[in-house]
Amino acid sequence: MASVVPRKSHNLRYKTLMAWLFTLPGLVVQLVFGWLPVLFAFVVAFQRYYFIKDPEYVGVNNFKEVVADPLVITAFQNTLWFAFLSVGLTFLMPIFVSILLMEMSRRTIRVMMILWFIPVASTAGIAIWKYMYHPNLGLLNGILRGLHLPEQKWLDDPVLAMFSLILPGIILFGPGLIYIAALQNVPEELYEAAELEGASFWRKIWNITLPRLRPIIAMMLLFSVIGSMQVFELPFIMTGGGPGYATTTVVMYIYSLAFGAYNLGKATALAIVLFCAIMIMVGFQRRYFPENIDESSENARS
Amino acid sequence: MPLIPQVGRRRPKTRLMLLAIAIFLWIGVLLHLFPVAWMISASFKPTLEIFNAPFRLIPKEPSAASYKLLASTVNANGQSLNVDVFRYPLHIYLQNSIKISFLTLLCQLPITAMAAYAVSKLHSRRAAKWLFYFFMGTLMIPGQIAIVPRFLLLSHFPWPTRTVPGIPFTDLFFPSWSFIGTYWGIVLPAAFSAFNFLLFKGFFDTLPTELIEAARIDGASELTTLRAIMLPLARPVIAVTGYFTFTGAWNDFLGPWIILMSEQQKWPLSVALYKLQWALTSWQPSQGAMDPALQTLISSGVGYNALMALAVVESIPIFIAFLIFREQLMKGIQIAGLKG
Amino acid sequence: MRKSSVLLSISLAILLGGCKQVSPFEQAIKAGSLTSQGYTVLPDADKVRYKNVILRVPSEWGGAQLPLDKGPYLSPVDKAIHNGDIGPLIGIYNQALFELQNPRVKVEYINFDMWTDNFRSALAVSLSAGKAPAYYIARDLPQTIEQGMYADLTDIMKGWDQFQNQPEGSIRQGTVNGKIYTLAANELGAVVIRYRKDWFREIGVFNEYGEPGPRSDWTWDDFRRYAKMLTKDNRKGYAGAIGSMNYAEAYGIDYYVPDQTEKYTWRFNGSDPRLLLALQSVRDICQKDKSVTTSVTMGWTEWHNEFDSGRAAMISGFAPHIPRDSILNPTKMGKDKPFRDTVGMVTLPLGSNGYNSLQPITNPIGFDPTLSKDQLRAAFEWCKSWFYGDMFANRMRNAILEAKLKGKQSETYVEYLVLPYKPKENLLDKPLEQVFPPDYLGVYKALRAAHAPPLPREFGLAEPAINELNKAVVALYSDAINTNTDLKSLIAKHGNLINTNLLQFGGKQDHDKLKRYIEARTEHYKKYLPKYYDKEWKQKTTSLYRLPAGN
Incomplete structure (x- = not known):
C-alpha cells in the first residue's frame, strides 16, 4: 500500500507536468497573439498615436469621432447589405448541391468533387473576376455585346457593384465539404423507412436530411455571417471601396483609417464597434438557431 | 445514394430525374472550371490580342511572353522594368510564398496538435474545460479587432506599446524586437490555429483512452506515445489540417501586406499579384510624386495577360498540394466530420 | 664620437622636425579636413578609420543597380561588365569619384521603396531604427x-x-x-494631355505651330467639344479618371475655403456655384456626350493601354513620359506611324475665367x-x-x-x-x-515660365491630408458620374463627410495667418493671372475668401 500511493501521485504529477509541457507553446502563442491584441485593442481605442512622438490618452474622443463620422454609417450599411446579400444568395446553394451530389454514383461523386475543388489562389480568383468585369475587355460585357444586350457598368455602377461582388459566388455554385462529410453520417435506414411510408423526394429532404444537417447548418450560418461581416479582400482588391463609397465595408474602412489616414486610435475604436455589432448578432443567432445536436434531435423525435 | 432508392432506379421517371440532377451538377462543375480556363488562356495571349481580340478562348498566337516578362523583368525592348512587381523576378516571390507557407506549417501543426492532444487526453477534466475555452474563444471573436494592436505588438515585440503615459517607469528603455518586415511577423501570430485545434481535438477525442493506457503500462513516455501511436493514427486529420494551413498561409494577403509592405524582396505571390493589379487598375499619380520607373511599366504594354500569368503561377502550387492530399483529404473529411 | 654625436643631433633634429610636420596632418585627420590628395596617401587602416561619415544612398536615386544574381559569372559586377551593362558600372564609378571628392564620406547603397501605400509608417519605422536612407x-x-x-x-x-x-x-x-x-x-513635369495627332488632323483642329492638335490656350469647352468630335464607334475622345483632370481644376476651384463661422480653419467649398457647374459638366460629358471612358477598374497603366491600342484619342499623361517615349519607343504606335508625328502633348485646358492651373512640379x-x-x-x-x-x-x-x-x-x-x-x-x-x-x-x-500659387502651409496654416481629400473628391465625382442623384444633395452629403473627417482641425481659426495667406494669393494672381484676378478672384475675396471681421 505504502509503496503504491507515492508512485501513483508521482505518476499523476508527471502526467500533469507533461500535459502542461505539451500545452505550453500553444498557450503562449494563443495568449500573446490571440488574446493580448484583443485586450490591447481596448487600450489603443482610447489613445491617439503618433509616429515619432509617444501616444497619449484622449478618453472617448475616438469613439466620438466614430459616431460623428457619416462614412461609418455608410460602411455599416454596406457591410450589412453585403452580409445579407451574400448569406441570402449563396448560403443555401451548397447545401442543396451537396444533397443532390449524394444521389450520384460513388465514382461520379469522386470525379465531380475533384473537379469542383480544384483550387485557385484567393487573390488570383479575385483578379480573374476583376478582369471579367472590365468595361471593355471583360468577358461579361463581351457576352452581353454578343447577345446585343445593353452593356453593364458592373463595378462602376454604385448599385450593381455590390451585386457584382457576390455574383461569382452565385454563378460558381458547388457543394460544401462539410455538408458532404455530415451527409455521410446520416443513417440510410431513415430514408428506407420514409420510402416505405411513401414520402416524396422533397419531403425526405425536408423531414430527414435537413434536421440531421441542422447543427452543421447553424454553425456554418454563424461562420458565414461573421465572415461576411468581416469581408475585406474582395472589395479591397475588386473595387478599392468605390465607386464613391458604394463598396466600402467596415473592415476596409478600418484598414484605410489605420494605414491610410494613420489614425490608429479611431480605427481600433471602429473595430470595437464592429466587434460589439457582431457579438450582438451572434448572441441573437445562438438564441434563435441553437446548434445543440441533442436539443434538435429531441425536437425531431417529439 | 439515399434520397432516390436504389431499387427503383430503372424507372423512366426516376432516370429522368437523375439525369436532370447530373446535368445540373455538371453545369456547376463546368462553370467552376471556366474561369480557370479563361485565366490560363488570357495568360498566353500577347498584349495586342488582349486588346484587339479579347473574347477568344483559344489565343490566336499563343505566346509565353507574359511569363517571360515576369520571370526576367526585362521587356520586349530589352529595357529592365525595375518597377513595382517587376523589380524582382517571379521566382523570388514564389520562393517567398513557399517559405512563408512551410514555416507556418512547421510551426503551426506541432504546436496545435500537441495542445489538442494534451487537452483531449492528458489534462484533468477541469483544466481541459478551461483550456478549451481559452483556445477556442478567439474563434468567436472577429479577428479584425486585432489588426492594429497586433501590428503595434509586432513592431515592438513583446511590448504592445513603447510607453504607457501616466504610469511611472514605463518610459524607461526596454529591449524590444521589431517583426515588421520579417517572416516571423506573419508566422508567429499563425503558430496556433483555433480551427485546427478543433479538428485535432475532435479526432483525438474519438481515439480510445485505452491505447494510451496500454502504452503507458509498456513504459513509453508521453512523447513516444504521441509520436509512435497517436500520430500514425492521425495521418488523415494531419493531411486535412496541413492542407488547410498550407492553403491558408499561401492565400493570406492582409497579413503579409501589412507586415511586409516595404520589404519587396520578401513579398509572397499574393501581395505581388495585388500590387500588379493595383498598378494596372488603380494607380494614379499622387500629387507631386511620380515613381520615375513607372514610365517603363506604362510604355511596356503590361496588361491583363501578365496579371493572369501571375495568377496561374500563384494557383499552381496549391493545385499540386491538392493533388497530393486529395485521397487523404476525402478520407479526413469523413473522420473530422466536426462532431463537437 | 663627434661624428656620431653630430649624426645623433641631426637625426634628432629630423625627428623633431618630422614631428612638427606630422602634427598638422594628424590634426587634419582628426578634424576631417583632408583634401583628396591628403587622403590618398593614407595607409589603408587609416583610410578606413578616416571614412566616418556614412551616407546611405537609396539605390533608386543614385544607386548602382547591379544585376540581381551573378549567373554564370564570377560576381554581379563581372556580369555587368561582360554583358555590356554599363549603367550600373557608371554608378560604381560615380560612387568612387564622389568618395574621392569627399574623402570622409562612405557611400552605402540601400533599397528603400518610396512608392508604397504605407510610405509614412514604413518611413517612421526605418527612421526610428536608423535604417532610413539619407534622402527620400x-x-x-x-x-x-x-x-x-x-x-x-x-x-x-x-x-x-x-x-x-x-x-x-x-x-x-x-x-x-x-x-x-x-x-x-x-x-520637371506636370500632368498634361497626350493626344493623337492623326485624329486631330481628321477633325481639322490645328495648333499655333500649324500641327494637328489643340492650341496651348484651349479651354475646357474646347476639350469637351473635341472629345465629342473624336469619339467614333470604337474609340472615345478621352480615357481617364475624370476627377483628376476636370472642369474644377481648369477653373481653379478650391475644395476648402476659410470657415466663415470661425470655428474651424477650413470648410468644404460647397457653396461655390462653379463646383455645381463642374459636376454638371462632368456628368454631361459622361452621360450625354458619352465621349469618355472612365472606370474604377482602370488606372493610369490601363488608360495608357487604351490610348496605345487606339481606343482613346486623349489621355492624361505625365509630361516627361511623352518625349521619352518618342526617343525610346519610336515605333510604339505602329511601324508606319512615327511616334513624334502621331502623339502630341498639350497643357491641360484652361478655364474661361482666365485661370491657368499649369504649375511645374518635380518629385x-x-x-x-x-x-x-x-x-x-x-x-x-x-x-x-x-x-x-x-x-x-x-x-x-x-x-x-x-x-x-x-x-x-x-x-x-x-x-x-x-x-x-x-x-x-x-x-x-x-x-x-x-x-x-x-x-x-x-x-x-x-512649364518653365509657369508660377505656382501660395499654399496655406507656407503661412503655418494646417492643411487636410491631400491623399485623403483627393479620395473624397474622387468619390464625389464618381457619384456625380455614375448616379442621377441631385447634384446639390451630393455636394451636401460629401461636403458633410469631408467637413467632419478631414477639416475638423482643433483650435481656433488663426486670423492673422489666414489674412497673410489670402493676401499672398491676391498678390500672386495680380501679378501672374491678372485676367483671373479681375474676373473672379477680386469678387471671391469678398465672398468665399472674405475674412470674418472678428478676432
Missing part, C-alpha cells in the same frame, strides 16, 4: 514635415547657387511656416532629420552631383556612348529637356529643336 521622396506633405520626418534645409538652400532654378511649385510644396524642407529631383526630395551635420552636407553634395553635377555629366556621357554602340537614340535629350537645373556642361550634339516637335518644346517652355 517627400510625400504626404505637409503632414510628414509637421511630424518631423524631414530635415530643415533652409540654410543650405539659401546658400546654394542653383536655388533660383528650383521650380516654384516644388519650393512651395516643401515649405512649412517659412522653412524649406525639400529639394527638387531631376525631372520633392527631403532629408533624414536624424542625420549629423556632416552627413546632411554630404547628402546634399551627392544630390547636387547626381542631379546636375559631375555624376550627372558622367551618366549623360555614358548614355550617349552606350546608345550609339547599341544603335539606339539616346535618352540624354530627354534628360536635358526635363532638367530643372542648369547643368555644368552641355553634352548634346544637336539642339533640342531638332529632336522634338514644337508641341513638346512648347509645353516645356510654358
Whole structure:
C-alpha cells in the first residue's frame, strides 16, 4: 500500500507536468497573439498615436469621432447589405448541391468533387473576376455585346457593384465539404423507412436530411455571417471601396483609417464597434438557431 | 445514394430525374472550371490580342511572353522594368510564398496538435474545460479587432506599446524586437490555429483512452506515445489540417501586406499579384510624386495577360498540394466530420 | 664620437622636425579636413578609420543597380561588365569619384521603396531604427514635415547657387511656416494631355505651330467639344479618371475655403456655384456626350493601354513620359506611324475665367532629420552631383556612348529637356529643336515660365491630408458620374463627410495667418493671372475668401 500511493501521485504529477509541457507553446502563442491584441485593442481605442512622438490618452474622443463620422454609417450599411446579400444568395446553394451530389454514383461523386475543388489562389480568383468585369475587355460585357444586350457598368455602377461582388459566388455554385462529410453520417435506414411510408423526394429532404444537417447548418450560418461581416479582400482588391463609397465595408474602412489616414486610435475604436455589432448578432443567432445536436434531435423525435 | 432508392432506379421517371440532377451538377462543375480556363488562356495571349481580340478562348498566337516578362523583368525592348512587381523576378516571390507557407506549417501543426492532444487526453477534466475555452474563444471573436494592436505588438515585440503615459517607469528603455518586415511577423501570430485545434481535438477525442493506457503500462513516455501511436493514427486529420494551413498561409494577403509592405524582396505571390493589379487598375499619380520607373511599366504594354500569368503561377502550387492530399483529404473529411 | 654625436643631433633634429610636420596632418585627420590628395596617401587602416561619415544612398536615386544574381559569372559586377551593362558600372564609378571628392564620406547603397501605400509608417519605422536612407521622396506633405520626418534645409538652400532654378511649385510644396524642407529631383513635369495627332488632323483642329492638335490656350469647352468630335464607334475622345483632370481644376476651384463661422480653419467649398457647374459638366460629358471612358477598374497603366491600342484619342499623361517615349519607343504606335508625328502633348485646358492651373512640379526630395551635420552636407553634395553635377555629366556621357554602340537614340535629350537645373556642361550634339516637335518644346517652355500659387502651409496654416481629400473628391465625382442623384444633395452629403473627417482641425481659426495667406494669393494672381484676378478672384475675396471681421 505504502509503496503504491507515492508512485501513483508521482505518476499523476508527471502526467500533469507533461500535459502542461505539451500545452505550453500553444498557450503562449494563443495568449500573446490571440488574446493580448484583443485586450490591447481596448487600450489603443482610447489613445491617439503618433509616429515619432509617444501616444497619449484622449478618453472617448475616438469613439466620438466614430459616431460623428457619416462614412461609418455608410460602411455599416454596406457591410450589412453585403452580409445579407451574400448569406441570402449563396448560403443555401451548397447545401442543396451537396444533397443532390449524394444521389450520384460513388465514382461520379469522386470525379465531380475533384473537379469542383480544384483550387485557385484567393487573390488570383479575385483578379480573374476583376478582369471579367472590365468595361471593355471583360468577358461579361463581351457576352452581353454578343447577345446585343445593353452593356453593364458592373463595378462602376454604385448599385450593381455590390451585386457584382457576390455574383461569382452565385454563378460558381458547388457543394460544401462539410455538408458532404455530415451527409455521410446520416443513417440510410431513415430514408428506407420514409420510402416505405411513401414520402416524396422533397419531403425526405425536408423531414430527414435537413434536421440531421441542422447543427452543421447553424454553425456554418454563424461562420458565414461573421465572415461576411468581416469581408475585406474582395472589395479591397475588386473595387478599392468605390465607386464613391458604394463598396466600402467596415473592415476596409478600418484598414484605410489605420494605414491610410494613420489614425490608429479611431480605427481600433471602429473595430470595437464592429466587434460589439457582431457579438450582438451572434448572441441573437445562438438564441434563435441553437446548434445543440441533442436539443434538435429531441425536437425531431417529439 | 439515399434520397432516390436504389431499387427503383430503372424507372423512366426516376432516370429522368437523375439525369436532370447530373446535368445540373455538371453545369456547376463546368462553370467552376471556366474561369480557370479563361485565366490560363488570357495568360498566353500577347498584349495586342488582349486588346484587339479579347473574347477568344483559344489565343490566336499563343505566346509565353507574359511569363517571360515576369520571370526576367526585362521587356520586349530589352529595357529592365525595375518597377513595382517587376523589380524582382517571379521566382523570388514564389520562393517567398513557399517559405512563408512551410514555416507556418512547421510551426503551426506541432504546436496545435500537441495542445489538442494534451487537452483531449492528458489534462484533468477541469483544466481541459478551461483550456478549451481559452483556445477556442478567439474563434468567436472577429479577428479584425486585432489588426492594429497586433501590428503595434509586432513592431515592438513583446511590448504592445513603447510607453504607457501616466504610469511611472514605463518610459524607461526596454529591449524590444521589431517583426515588421520579417517572416516571423506573419508566422508567429499563425503558430496556433483555433480551427485546427478543433479538428485535432475532435479526432483525438474519438481515439480510445485505452491505447494510451496500454502504452503507458509498456513504459513509453508521453512523447513516444504521441509520436509512435497517436500520430500514425492521425495521418488523415494531419493531411486535412496541413492542407488547410498550407492553403491558408499561401492565400493570406492582409497579413503579409501589412507586415511586409516595404520589404519587396520578401513579398509572397499574393501581395505581388495585388500590387500588379493595383498598378494596372488603380494607380494614379499622387500629387507631386511620380515613381520615375513607372514610365517603363506604362510604355511596356503590361496588361491583363501578365496579371493572369501571375495568377496561374500563384494557383499552381496549391493545385499540386491538392493533388497530393486529395485521397487523404476525402478520407479526413469523413473522420473530422466536426462532431463537437 | 663627434661624428656620431653630430649624426645623433641631426637625426634628432629630423625627428623633431618630422614631428612638427606630422602634427598638422594628424590634426587634419582628426578634424576631417583632408583634401583628396591628403587622403590618398593614407595607409589603408587609416583610410578606413578616416571614412566616418556614412551616407546611405537609396539605390533608386543614385544607386548602382547591379544585376540581381551573378549567373554564370564570377560576381554581379563581372556580369555587368561582360554583358555590356554599363549603367550600373557608371554608378560604381560615380560612387568612387564622389568618395574621392569627399574623402570622409562612405557611400552605402540601400533599397528603400518610396512608392508604397504605407510610405509614412514604413518611413517612421526605418527612421526610428536608423535604417532610413539619407534622402527620400517627400510625400504626404505637409503632414510628414509637421511630424518631423524631414530635415530643415533652409540654410543650405539659401546658400546654394542653383536655388533660383528650383521650380516654384516644388519650393512651395516643401515649405512649412517659412522653412524649406525639400529639394527638387531631376525631372520637371506636370500632368498634361497626350493626344493623337492623326485624329486631330481628321477633325481639322490645328495648333499655333500649324500641327494637328489643340492650341496651348484651349479651354475646357474646347476639350469637351473635341472629345465629342473624336469619339467614333470604337474609340472615345478621352480615357481617364475624370476627377483628376476636370472642369474644377481648369477653373481653379478650391475644395476648402476659410470657415466663415470661425470655428474651424477650413470648410468644404460647397457653396461655390462653379463646383455645381463642374459636376454638371462632368456628368454631361459622361452621360450625354458619352465621349469618355472612365472606370474604377482602370488606372493610369490601363488608360495608357487604351490610348496605345487606339481606343482613346486623349489621355492624361505625365509630361516627361511623352518625349521619352518618342526617343525610346519610336515605333510604339505602329511601324508606319512615327511616334513624334502621331502623339502630341498639350497643357491641360484652361478655364474661361482666365485661370491657368499649369504649375511645374518635380518629385520633392527631403532629408533624414536624424542625420549629423556632416552627413546632411554630404547628402546634399551627392544630390547636387547626381542631379546636375559631375555624376550627372558622367551618366549623360555614358548614355550617349552606350546608345550609339547599341544603335539606339539616346535618352540624354530627354534628360536635358526635363532638367530643372542648369547643368555644368552641355553634352548634346544637336539642339533640342531638332529632336522634338514644337508641341513638346512648347509645353516645356510654358512649364518653365509657369508660377505656382501660395499654399496655406507656407503661412503655418494646417492643411487636410491631400491623399485623403483627393479620395473624397474622387468619390464625389464618381457619384456625380455614375448616379442621377441631385447634384446639390451630393455636394451636401460629401461636403458633410469631408467637413467632419478631414477639416475638423482643433483650435481656433488663426486670423492673422489666414489674412497673410489670402493676401499672398491676391498678390500672386495680380501679378501672374491678372485676367483671373479681375474676373473672379477680386469678387471671391469678398465672398468665399472674405475674412470674418472678428478676432
